Amino acid sequence: MPGARITGWGAAVPEKVVTNDDLSARLDTSDAWITERTGIKQRHIGGTTSQLATQAGARALAQAGLTGADIDVLVLATTTPDATVPGTSATVQHELQVAGGACDLNAACSGFVYSLVVAHGLTLAGARRILLVGSETLSRITDWDDRAMAVLVGDGAGAVVLEATEGAGELLGWDLGADGSLRHLLKCDLGGYLYMNGKEIFRHAVRAVVDSSSAALARAGMVPGDVDLFVPHQANARIIAAAGQRLGIAEDRWVVTIDRYGNTSSASIPLALCDALAAGRLREGDTVLLSGFGGGMTWASAVLRWGG
Ligand code: UT7
Numbered sequence: 001m002p003g004a005r006i007t008g009w010g011a012a013v014p015e016k017v018v019t020n021d022d023l024s025a026r027l028d029t030s031d032a033w034i035t036e037r038t039g040i041k042q043r044h045i046g047g048t049t050s051q052l053a054t055q056a057g058a059r060a061l062a063q064a065g066l067t068g069a070d071i072d073v074l075v076l077a078t079t080t081p082d083a084t085v086p087g088t089s090a091t092v093q094h095e096l097q098v099a100g101g102a103c104d105l106n107a108a109c110s111g112f113v114y115s116l117v118v119a120h121g122l123t124l125a126g127a128r129r130i131l132l133v134g135s136e137t138l139s140r141i142t143d144w145d146d147r148a149m150a151v152l153v154g155d156g157a158g159a160v161v162l163e164a165t166e167g168a169g170e171l172l173g174w175d176l177g178a179d180g181s182l183r184h185l186l187k188c189d190l191g192g193y194l195y196m197n198g199k200e201i202f203r204h205a206v207r208a209v210v211d212s213s214s215a216a217l218a219r220a221g222m223v224p225g226d227v228d229l230f231v232p233h234q235a236n237a238r239i240i241a242a243a244g245q246r247l248g249i250a251e252d253r254w255v256v257t258i259d260r261y262g263n264t265s266s267a268s269i270p271l272a273l274c275d276a277l278a279a280g281r282l283r284e285g286d287t288v289l290l291s292g293f294g295g296g297m298t299w300a301s302a303v304l305r306w307g308g
Contacts (some may be wrong), residue, residue: 003164003165003167003168003169003170003171003308004119004120004123004130004164004169005162005163005169005307006160006161006162006304006306007064007161007162007163008064008065009060009063009158009161009270010056010057010058010060010158010159010274011059011156011158011270011271011275012052012053012055012056012156012158013052013261014044014045014155015044015046016044017043017045018042018043018044018045019041020041020151023151027147027151028147029147029151033151037236037238038152039238039240039256039259040152040237040258041260042259042260042262043153043155043260043262043264044154044156044261045154045155046155047155049080049088049136049137049157050082050088050091050092052136052137052155052157052267053076053088053089053092053133053135053157053159054091054092054095056133056157056158056159057074057131058096059159060131060133060159060161061131061161063161064163066161067097068096068097068098068099068131069097069099070129071096071099071100071129071130071131072099072100072101072129073100073122073130074092074098074102074103074131075089075102075105075118075130075131075133076092076102076104076135077104077107077114077115077133077134077135077266078105078106078111078136078265078266079106079109079111079136079138079188079265079266079295080136080138080140080141080265081104081106087102087103088135089102089103089104090102092133096131098131100127107296107298107300108265108294108295108296109265109292109293110176110266110292110293110294110296110299111134111292112134112158112266112267112268112270112290112292113176113269113292113300113301113302114176114292114300115134116132116162116302117176117300117302119132120169120171123162123164128163128164129161129162129163130161130162131159131162132159132160132161132162132270133157133158133159133270134157134159134265134266134267134269134270135156135157135158135266135267136157136265136266136267137155138154138155138194138263138265139153139154139155141188141192141194143194148196148198149193149195152235152262152263153194153262153263154262154263156271157267157271158267158269158270158272159270167308168308169308170304170306170307171302171303171304172222172287172303172305173217173218173221173302174300174301174303175212175216175219175299175300176298177208177212177298177299177300178296178298178299179296179297180296182200182204182296182297183295183297185197185200185295186294186295187295202236204297205235205239205243205293206239206243208297208299209233209243209291210246211299212293212300212301213243213247213301214247215301216289216302216303217303224247224248224249224289225249226287227249227287227288227289227303228253229255229276229281229282229286229289230249230253230254230255230289231255231269231273231276231289231290232244232290232291232292233269233291233292234256234258234268235258235263235268235294236258236263237256237258240258249289255272255275255281256272257271257272257275265294266294268292273288282306283306284306285305285307286305287304287306288303288306289301289302
């Protein structure tokens with residue numbers, strides 16, 4: 001069966017860095033609390049979702065040796081669109097001169113992995129090249145006087161180019177899930193601010209990552225011991241550690257970037273993937289496990305053989 005592989009990737013974060021000490025200067029919080037409870041040391045803040053998506057998308061296209069004219073479909077995962085209408089992907093399509101279609105996909109923090117699985121389906125339906133972007137400006141829907149949320153969020157974007165292959169592709173297994181009965185645990189009403197029941201989300205998140213990762217690995221005929229690189233959603237370093245340990249994936253295989261970027265929702269997994277690639281942590285043939293979870297609740301995991 002024909003498949004697809006990632007041939008380009010790129011990241012973008014705003015220039016402005018906000019440290020824990022910056023936040024402690026105006027909120028009743030501390031670097032010690034934020035570091036210990038979340039693993040976050042700083043986050044980048046600024047820009048718009050379309051600007052960050054355009055920058056990351058342009059870098060991914062350049063690395064793949066392509067331009068927008070080569071792209072059949074642009075899928076933009078975001079939970080912080082520039083506007084309700086039109087989709088933010090329309091702006092990015094125009095900026096990058098994407099020849100094909102463009103749509104937004106909102107599955108909260110699981111959005112990038114959802115998009116990756118959907119994009120593989122599009123290649124089976126005949127699309128040859130797809131640009132996938134996860135881009136967020138959570139800072140715009142955050143109440144900066146609410147210490148519970150303000151210390152967690154960051155802005156950024158990550159993108160990959162997915163190209164159809166003649167032979168076997170990269171996607172070996174996947175798992176997508178949702179449970180809308182939990183939608184009250186993490187939400188932002190229209191025009192409002194982000195709200196989260198942190199403790200409950202934490203509990204569900206660890207279980208979601210473990211169960212969804214296990215399901216995707218089982219579909220690939222694999223076990224956690226086969227994973228060379230574990231790229232989880234970056235919501236809390238303690239969630240990553242709890243899930244990694246329960247799955248039995250060695251710590252040196254986890255990608256952790258939350259210390260530098262905070263929680264960037266659907267941008268966190270492509271940002272982490274770009275970080276691992278820049279650090280030379282991925283080789284052809286490696287098995288990569290991506291696993292996201294978030295508002296909805298939703299969860300999504302994908303097992304890739306890097307290079308196909
Ligand atoms: O990406 C989407 C999914 N999101 C997540 O997965 C996030 C999941 N949840 C979490 O990561 C954690 O629950 C948080 C980091 C949000 C909170 O950590 P926690 O260990 O669950 O803390 P808590 O909410 O139980 O609060 C503990 C204490 C409370 O004080 P008392 O009641 O013990 O006196 C809070 O008021 O910490 C207090 N607190 C803070 N203190 C200093 C809450 N926020 C802060 C803060 N600085 N920023």
